[in-house]
Amino acid sequence: MNEMADRWWSINEICKNHGVSNDSVYKWIDRHNMPAHRIGRLWKFKKSQVDAWVESGAAAEPGSGASPAPTSCICVPLPRPGRTSKLSNRLLDNCPGAITWCC
Structure with missing residues (x-):
């Protein structure tokens, strides 16, 4: 894998890539164990880990996406x-x- 593909992504890049808000990502980190790494006050992500996590369905709310x-x-x-x-x-x-x- 080349170095560019394996770089750390910012929260803004993750939000843009997945079409979600910062609040959604913070909620996923807090409540759904989204793979994220805190570096100082910033959150950083490996795109491959986040993609695998999303594909596993871990980001979905219980009950087919409906509010619990x-x-x-x-x-x-x-x-x-x-x-x-x-x-x-x-x-x-x-x-x-x-x-x-x-x-």
Whole structure:
């Protein structure tokens, strides 16, 4: 492999190559064990390692790319019985049975 192909890539180069934002890459490093190396305050990447990691499916969110289901819910005040709003209906749809009255 020639020296140019095996060089260290910056986060901006990785983002441009894979069509994602810096935030996505930082999330992948933190939550999905993306192969990255910290050099001082900078992150550096080997393109071949990142490509293999992406091809393995490790970058995908659980559940076919959809957002994962919430694992915990917070107590949210709901309107009085008989009065609903779009927000309270959406909360109930996304977290059934976990929304309670707050005092």
